[in-house]
Amino acid sequence: MNRADLMSLLPEMILCGAGIAILLLDAIAPRLRRSFTLLAVLSVIAAAWGASVAWRTAPGSSFLTWGGLLETSGPTYALSLVILLATGLCLLASQGYLRREGILAGEYHALLLWCAAGLLLMLRGTELLTIFLSLELFSFCLYTLAAFHRRIAIASEAAIKYFLMGAFVSSFVLYGIALLYGATGSTRLVEIGPALASAEGIPIGASLGLLLLVAGFAFKMSIVPFHAWSPDTYQGAPTPFVAFLSVAPKVASALVLYRLLDAVVAGGVPAAIEKWTVVIAALAVLSMLVGNLLALAQRDIKRMLAYSGIAHMGYLLLALVVMDRASLMPVIVYLLAYVLMNAGAFTVVAMLYGRPGEQHLISDLAGQGYRYPLLSACLAICMLSLGGIPPTVGFFGKYLVFLNAVGDGLVGLAVLGVLASLVGVFYYLRVVYYLYMKAEERQPEGLLLDVWGRTAAVVAALGTLALGIWPWELVQWLIEATAR
Numbered sequence: 001m002n003r004a005d006l007m008s009l010l011p012e013m014i015l016c017g018a019g020i021a022i023l024l025l026d027a028i029a030p031r032l033r034r035s036f037t038l039l040a041v042l043s044v045i046a047a048a049w050g051a052s053v054a055w056r057t058a059p060g061s062s063f064l065t066w067g068g069l070l071e072t073s074g075p076t077y078a079l080s081l082v083i084l085l086a087t088g089l090c091l092l093a094s095q096g097y098l099r100r101e102g103i104l105a106g107e108y109h110a111l112l113l114w115c116a117a118g119l120l121l122m123l124r125g126t127e128l129l130t131i132f133l134s135l136e137l138f139s140f141c142l143y144t145l146a147a148f149h150r151r152i153a154i155a156s157e158a159a160i161k162y163f164l165m166g167a168f169v170s171s172f173v174l175y176g177i178a179l180l181y182g183a184t185g186s187t188r189l190v191e192i193g194p195a196l197a198s199a200e201g202i203p204i205g206a207s208l209g210l211l212l213l214v215a216g217f218a219f220k221m222s223i224v225p226f227h228a229w230s231p232d233t234y235q236g237a238p239t240p241f242v243a244f245l246s247v248a249p250k251v252a253s254a255l256v257l258y259r260l261l262d263a264v265v266a267g268g269v270p271a272a273i274e275k276w277t278v279v280i281a282a283l284a285v286l287s288m289l290v291g292n293l294l295a296l297a298q299r300d301i302k303r304m305l306a307y308s309g310i311a312h313m314g315y316l317l318l319a320l321v322v323m324d325r326a327s328l329m330p331v332i333v334y335l336l337a338y339v340l341m342n343a344g345a346f347t348v349v350a351m352l353y354g355r356p357g358e359q360h361l362i363s364d365l366a367g368q369g370y371r372y373p374l375l376s377a378c379l380a381i382c383m384l385s386l387g388g389i390p391p392t393v394g395f396f397g398k399y400l401v402f403l404n405a406v407g408d409g410l411v412g413l414a415v416l417g418v419l420a421s422l423v424g425v426f427y428y429l430r431v432v433y434y435l436y437m438k439a440e441e442r443q444p445e446g447l448l449l450d451v452w453g454r455t456a457a458v459v460a461a462l463g464t465l466a467l468g469i470w471p472w473e474l475v476q477w478l479i480e481a482t483a484r
Helices: 003-008 010-028 030-056 075-100 105-123 129-147 153-184 189-198 204-220 229-236 239-246 250-265 268-295 301-320 325-352 373-386 393-407 411-437 451-469 472-483
Strands: 062-065 070-073
Touching: 003 010, 003 030, 003 062, 010 030, 010 062, 010 105, 030 075, 030 105, 030 411, 062 411, 070 075, 070 105, 075 105, 075 239, 075 250, 075 325, 075 451, 105 129, 105 239, 105 250, 129 153, 129 204, 129 239, 129 250, 153 204, 153 229, 204 250, 204 268, 229 239, 229 301, 239 250, 239 325, 239 393, 250 268, 250 325, 268 301, 268 411, 301 325, 301 373, 301 393, 301 411, 325 373, 325 393, 325 451, 373 393, 373 411, 373 451, 393 411, 393 451
Parallel strands: none
Antiparallel strands: 062 070
């Protein structure tokens, strides 16, 4: 262990240390609980600074530390900031909800910070067992946070469903690692590709292992047919936490999926590359179609956003059908856009619905655009961005993904993605229609519209608009970062 190793772990150490400090303060000074959100947000900002320091001090394009187990590079740095952004928005959105429901405690903030640390570790892992341990670290935190509202039966039900399916997926991932190790003799991603290239064709064990790993991370990304957990979990879990659950694990899992597919490409076996291209294309098509069609039938806004998230991961997979370094830039832009618009939408939903144990009907938003103009405007902006309507960053993200697909010769898939996106516009605009064009049916009760939640909503909405209107500086920075 040397100084470079410690510096590379600076953001994770800050997050873990802050979580421990908040737990200790909760035990010895419970009167400070209302300040935990501020402490947690400051620790996230400090972690972002730590990630910046680690990236600036990394020599070369891809700096390996801890014996080659962790990587510090432009893509890992950019996506680390995206995960920390999602964490900060969730923390800001959670304060009012936790106070309103009487469950404000340090465990919530500590678990969320540890979850972010696990995601950052998985994002930077270059070895399968390291990735698996990171996966388990943040998964345990997610299971607990999903059931954090212990007095509501639907929250416990959501957590149990998520835990049981997640446990099966963990076993798939571990078994896939074992099979891949048996076929290649290594668990390091950089060595798996050459091992596959030296073999005569792809061994059956390696193919099965890769398939199990893809299934595991497709589960975390809510990709069809591994999506069944997301609508029930999103509906029952605390809404501010869903703002995090719906975006952050998908960010880290997308990069791991990219690394796995890159190992297949590095193997250089044309038949294997063609086979996995067909697999990813099929997953993309299924996710786009199933996600959008099921979202059309939803009347609960949380379930609608859950199914729309499945469709968005289908759009994202279009950039990974043909694997090359150029795919990283549209993937990162799309993930950033998805974090801003989806987390922003769930933040507003958390404040405008005061009955966590009941359905969050879209019809309950009728007339709220005039009662709560600021929050409704933020929600409308997020809905327009999710629908891919300019000048939002959601439109720009889809434009880059579809453009990348066309450049790779996948014109049919790009056209299908555009058509599926048009279907999505209907149910997103339905929310805006209820906000501004339907008369109010009943006055909301039991709401707590605190400054923290308003701040999160405004940051998400302004970020969605700003990056949609002036995106090119971001794109230029990402081009430079992904080239390192």
